[in-house]
Amino acid sequence: MNRVKEAFSKGKAFIPFITAGDPSLAVTEQLILKMAESGADLIELGIPFSDPIAEGLVIQRADERALIGGVTTDKIFAMIKRIRFQCDIPLAFMTYVNPVFTYGTERFMQKCRDTRIDALIVPDVPFEEKAELAPYCEKYGITLISMVAPSSHDRIEMIAREAQGFVYCVSSLGVTGVREGIKTNIGAMVKLVKSVRDIPCAIGFGISSPEQAARMVQVADGVIVGSAIVKIVEQYGEDCIPYVAEYVSQMKQAVGCPDFTEL
Amino acid sequence: MSKGRFGIHGGQYVPETLMNALTQLEEGYRYFKDDPGFQEELKDLFNNYAGRPSLLYFADKMTSDLGGAKIYLKREDLNHTGSHKINNVLGQVLLARRMGKNRVIAETGAGQHGVATATAAALMGMECEIFMGREDIERQSLNVYRMELLGARVHAVTSGTKTLKDAVNETMREWTSRVDDTHYVLGSVMGPHPFPTIVRDFQSIIGREVKQQILQQENRLPDILLACVGGGSNAIGLFYDFIEDAGTRLIGCEAAGRGINTAETAATIATGRLGIFHGMKSYFCQDEYGQIAPVYSISAGLDYPGIGPEHAFLYDSGRAEYVPVSDDEAVLAFEYLASTEGIICAIESAHAVAYARKIAPAMNKDQIIIVNLSGRGDKDVAAIARYRRIDIYE
Ligand SMILES: Cc1ncc(COP(=O)(O)O)c(C=O)c1O
Numbered sequence: 230m231n232r233v234k235e236a237f238s239k240g241k242a243f244i245p246f247i248t249a250g251d252p253s254l255a256v257t258e259q260l261i262l263k264m265a266e267s268g269a270d271l272i273e274l275g276i277p278f279s280d281p282i283a284e285g286l287v288i289q290r291a292d293e294r295a296l297i298g299g300v301t302t303d304k305i306f307a308m309i310k311r312i313r314f315q316c317d318i319p320l321a322f323m324t325y326v327n328p329v330f331t332y333g334t335e336r337f338m339q340k341c342r343d344t345r346i347d348a349l350i351v352p353d354v355p356f357e358e359k360a361e362l363a364p365y366c367e368k369y370g371i372t373l374i375s376m377v378a379p380s381s382h383d384r385i386e387m388i389a390r391e392a393q394g395f396v397y398c399v400s401s402l403g404v405t406g407v408r409e410g411i412k413t414n415i416g417a418m419v420k421l422v423k424s425v426r427d428i429p430c431a432i433g434f435g436i437s438s439p440e441q442a443a444r445m446v447q448v449a450d451g452v453i454v455g456s457a458i459v460k461i462v463e464q465y466g467e468d469c470i471p472y473v474a475e476y477v478s479q480m481k482q483a484v485g486c487p488d489f490t491e492l
Numbered sequence: 493m494s495k496g497r498f499g500i501h502g503g504q505y506v507p508e509t510l511m512n513a514l515t516q517l518e519e520g521y522r523y524f525k526d527d528p529g530f531q532e533e534l535k536d537l538f539n540n541y542a543g544r545p546s547l548l549y550f551a552d553k554m555t556s557d558l559g560g561a562k563i564y565l566k567r568e569d570l571n572h573t574g575s576h577k578i579n580n581v582l583g584q585v586l587l588a589r590r591m592g593k594n595r596v597i598a599e600t601g602a603g604q605h606g607v608a609t610a611t612a613a614a615l616m617g618m619e620c621e622i623f624m625g626r627e628d629i630e631r632q633s634l635n636v637y638r639m640e641l642l643g644a645r646v647h648a649v650t651s652g653t654k655t656l657k658d659a660v661n662e663t664m665r666e667w668t669s670r671v672d673d674t675h676y677v678l679g680s681v682m683g684p685h686p687f688p689t690i691v692r693d694f695q696s697i698i699g700r701e702v703k704q705q706i707l708q709q710e711n712r713l714p715d716i717l718l719a720c721v722g723g724g725s726n727a728i729g730l731f732y733d734f735i736e737d738a739g740t741r742l743i744g745c746e747a748a749g750r751g752i753n754t755a756e757t758a759a760t761i762a763t764g765r766l767g768i769f770h771g772m773k774s775y776f777c778q779d780e781y782g783q784i785a786p787v788y789s790i791s792a793g794l795d796y797p798g799i800g801p802e803h804a805f806l807y808d809s810g811r812a813e814y815v816p817v818s819d820d821e822a823v824l825a826f827e828y829l830a831s832t833e834g835i836i837c838a839i840e841s842a843h844a845v846a847y848a849r850k851i852a853p854a855m856n857k858d859q860i861i862i863v864n865l866s867g868r869g870d871k872d873v874a875a876i877a878r879y880r881r882i883d884i885y886e
Contacts (some may be wrong), residue, residue: 279652279783279784280652280657280661280769280784281508282507282665283663283665283668285665286651293651293652295739302781302782303781325776326505326768326781327767327768327769327776328782328783329782330766330767330782331767331781331782332580332764332781332782333776333778352507352508353505353507353768354505355506355507355508355511356508356511357503357504357511358494358503358504358505361768373666376507376508378507379509380508380509380510380511380512380513380671380672381508381509381511381512382512383512384508384511384512388508399508400499402509402668402669402670402671403509403665403668403669403670404668412523416759426870
């Protein structure tokens, strides 16, 4: 089975996001191992970009810290290579198109295959520009994840029809960041995707609490949490590992418990 | 290939959240572009509000001083709000209103595009918010107050390099959070399709007027057109009607800052490489890993790490040339134009004036150079004084 699909095969999936190199690649390496141990089903790893236009302040600052710390795409690949001796968790890269394009799209995908990166999420490549990446993803067996947003409306059908792995459902308008309430009718969005294609749907953007996560998996197959985790990394720096691990196991428990809200 | 391509350049590299808004904009523009009512209203605003057509002025003293080609100045600095930016803004804000939007947002570098947007918003009764890098706010404080007088809210952008590219990032982020009632008035021929086309069409009035004016005054087409290039809107506006006229050379002047061999430059064609950023494939100043470079120019309006996709294509095809002009050369040209012609031009435009000074002397007296004076220089006076280490109170 495709390893991305596998992430959704053991019940509802919890997908944490961290920025590679924040605060250092050594910590990132430990975070990946610990998050995997704490129940993460797939880990989304951000390759930092100088101008992350889909991110709110929290992840912007993480990208800045990582880049100031001297992280590069090559150093990230080297770190993944080390991790793969110890840990086989499905991994998705999240980055912007320019770091991939300038690295050389084919060379990038080749390295992804060599380090067993499973999937790629690139928020500034919409359906219409997929051809920029898809042929190379296909050639090297990398799953290119599609996103749908609350403003997608009639586009959802076209996107879902060609989606692979899982569909990343953006919960709210705007950029990443912790939100109090999510007003979008997520259930309707997921239903629309699934009416076209039987494919897992994971909700991301704005989710931080176990309650929110539990509510989301009542209508979806998984949740993606970024800013809430990056905030912990920001707060505790080098010492963040146990705090993040604790948070991840809490969240995993919440998504794994069907009537959490009634607890 | 996807929509909005100029050769390999252009495209629509934006988050999914914005795609429907871009499609609506494209459809709205396609409809109103050919709508006589829309065109009439725009023409009326151009002529009776912005002061078009702008003059094509024969710079007699500059011409005889340089002793070569005849030099004409296209006086976009005389437009209402003091730059070419008003052409694009009146078009886009009118379009936004026709499309039922009641709020406009925009990035600004030098503040000229922000002032123009705030002006059009005031005139057409729209809510207006402007995003400007904190560094530029300090460089151009007069324009900040001007925008506020016009009723706009100005947000200081403190991320990244705190200049134009970061202002674009922040305006895009704001747009993704409120796409339904808001139009993003992009300020140059850049960004995702359809912006490069829309902005070019609204700015192309410059070249159309120039063609008529020069035929009237000289009964022949010019040999060289010169314009400064940030994103490239005043340059494409001047060039567009001449693209088929092979006898006219098109030259864009990029900001070299402290020199193209230093890191403190914004000369994209001279120092950049192919990339994908701000919604478009084009050339960008960046490092080997695709991180966008922190560019520099004395001119806030040219302090941008990219260039519009149509320019990238004109460069690839060899139809247009792009040359770097340094801070020092631009400041000298700024002072030169003031003392020879009595015109204080924008420091952006001074980059094109500087290149005219460089090439005119070696040309024949019957040849013609037309320089786009994209804006006036009131906003720059304090910065030039600082550059000359002169203390003045603004
Ligand atoms: C007077 C003036 N000229 C030129 C520019 C550069 O923009 P563009 O290359 O789009 O004409 C600006 C931008 O702020 C400007 O204010």
